[in-house]
Amino acid sequence: MDRPQPEATRLASARPTTAPTNERHRLAGPTLILAVIGEPAYFVEREYRTTQGSREATLGAGAPSRLLGGHALFLANGRTRPIGRHVPTKIAAVESRYDTFYEGEAAGVLDPQKGRFPRGRDEAIVAVPGGGNVLLDIGCGDGALLYAHRRRFNTLIGLEYSTERLRQAESNLAGLDVVLCQGSAESLREIQSESVDRIVTSDVVEHIPDIYAAVKEMHRVLRPGGLLVMNTPNVAYVKRRAQLLAGRFPSTSQPNEGLGSDILFDGGHLHYFTYRSLRLLLQGGGFRMVSRQAYGRFGRIHALYPPLTSVGVQWAAARQTE
Numbered sequence: 001m002d003r004p005q006p007e008a009t010r011l012a013s014a015r016p017t018t019a020p021t022n023e024r025h026r027l028a029g030p031t032l033i034l035a036v037i038g039e040p041a042y043f044v045e046r047e048y049r050t051t052q053g054s055r056e057a058t059l060g061a062g063a064p065s066r067l068l069g070g071h072a073l074f075l076a077n078g079r080t081r082p083i084g085r086h087v088p089t090k091i092a093a094v095e096s097r098y099d100t101f102y103e104g105e106a107a108g109v110l111d112p113q114k115g116r117f118p119r120g121r122d123e124a125i126v127a128v129p130g131g132g133n134v135l136l137d138i139g140c141g142d143g144a145l146l147y148a149h150r151r152r153f154n155t156l157i158g159l160e161y162s163t164e165r166l167r168q169a170e171s172n173l174a175g176l177d178v179v180l181c182q183g184s185a186e187s188l189r190e191i192q193s194e195s196v197d198r199i200v201t202s203d204v205v206e207h208i209p210d211i212y213a214a215v216k217e218m219h220r221v222l223r224p225g226g227l228l229v230m231n232t233p234n235v236a237y238v239k240r241r242a243q244l245l246a247g248r249f250p251s252t253s254q255p256n257e258g259l260g261s262d263i264l265f266d267g268g269h270l271h272y273f274t275y276r277s278l279r280l281l282l283q284g285g286g287f288r289m290v291s292r293q294a295y296g297r298f299g300r301i302h303a304l305y306p307p308l309t310s311v312g313v314q315w316a317a318a319r320q321t322e
Contacts, residue, residue, distance in 0.1 A: 099164035101263045109147040109172045117303070118295035121202045121231050122148065124314050127293065128229050132197030136221070138185045138214075139204030143169035146178055153197065159183055161207075185214040191221045199228045203312070205278075206232050206252070206269045215285035224321040228287060231295075231314035235272035238308050275307045278315055287317035 118124035122144055131152035137145050140158030142165060150156060156178045160166045166180055173180075185201070185208055199218050208214045218228055233252035234240075240250030253267025254260035261267065273281075279289055294310035296302030302310045 095161060095163065097263050098162040098268065101261065101268070103164055104168075109142060109144040112148055117299045118293065119297050119299070120295060121312055121314075124231055124293045124295040124312070125200050125202055125229050128227070128291075128316050130198070130227070132226075134196045134198075136191070136196045136199045138199060138201040138218070139207070140169055140180070141165050141202075143172045143178070143180075145200050145202060147173060147176070149200070150176060150178075155179075157181065157196075159185065159188075184208070185217060186210045187213070188217040188221050193220050194223045194226075196221045197223055197226050199226075199230075201228075201230050203232055205230060206271045206273065209270060211271060211281065212285070215281060215287075219286045219319055222319040224319055226319050227290065227316055228282070228319070229314070229316045230278070230282070231293075231312050232273045232278060233269075234274065234307075234310050234313045236274045236307055237311055241308075273313050275310075275313050275315075278313050282315060282317045286320060288320045290316045290318050292316075 112123040112126045113119075114126075118127050125145060126148045131149075133153065134155045134157065135146075135149050135153035136157045136159065137149075138159050140146055140160045143158060146156045146158050146169070156176070158166075158169055158178060158180045160169065160180065160182060161184055163182065166182055169178075169180055185204070199222060201218075205211055205214070222228060235250055235252060240252070243250045249257040250272075251258035251260075251266045251269075252272060253269050254265075258266030258269075275292060283289065292306060293314040293316070294303040294306035295314065296309070296311040306313075
């Protein structure tokens with residue numbers, strides 16, 4: 001039996017015929033995530049900024065605003081703060097380091113090659129079949145995965161921590177109907193529960209300080225049966241095992257035992273995973289494991305024994321139905 005739609009959801013079905021596309025939206029205050037997901041996203045502030053300029057939503061609590069990307073948003077209450085980013089100094093400093101680390105012109109995005117064994121992390125994620133209504137890319141970077149899924153999902157949302165990476169994504173995805181948001185996976189409270197069909201996240205979980213909070217939030221926003229496709233470097237890859245055997249730290253991003261850059265140690269990696277440890281993390285967060293995928297530039301040799309031979313760890317996991 002279909003669940004009755006809340007009033008807000010029914011209101012959201014009425015979309016304007018014209019709307020700006022490919023805008024980046026920032027929520028004022030310490031929370032920097034604003035997600036537009038087809039069904040209403042609930043958020044706290046009344047005031048926000050878009051790339052089209054500054055506007056103040058003057059509608060009452062719970063009333064729809066049709067100013068953002070053609071999707072209705074609903075205000076959770078009437079509190080107002082000045083437009084601007086109020087983030088702790090330490091967090092702002094880390095973001096600045098990421099911006100410096102990724103600084104440069106957008107390199108452009110292409111469709112990954114299909115019909116072959118995945119050579120890289122993005123090919124591995126795109127190789128997972130299926131489509132749907134709403135896709136959320138956590139740590140969308142320069143927009144490559146959003147571009148690759150543009151024909152498989154109706155609504156594309158990219159969440160990214162780095163302002164510089166968002167700028168690159170905006171450039172690469174110009175002309176596409178994509179919503180780009182700034183924020184962290186640890187707090188997705190502006191995204192309505194059970195509203196996303198698929199989450200993809202490529203080499204991101206190792207950067208997240210509170211991985212337990214992030215997995216909990218991913219589980220919350222996925223629809224029952226929705227799929228999470230996550231990959232991360234494999235710390236148990238045979239090459240890294242050899243490095244450890246030789247007495248060297250098996251870094252997963254930067255050379256010279258993670259000291260290849262003086263901006264971020266090992267590219268900002270905070271956690272290191274094997275197939276087993278990532279599986280246990282996701283299962284502990286309420287996910288049912290669906291499939292695993294090996295990948296690497298030498299093709300199917302990486303699938304011989306993935307815990308040892310795959311460059312990265314990838315699991316597809318579903319939110320279990322009640």
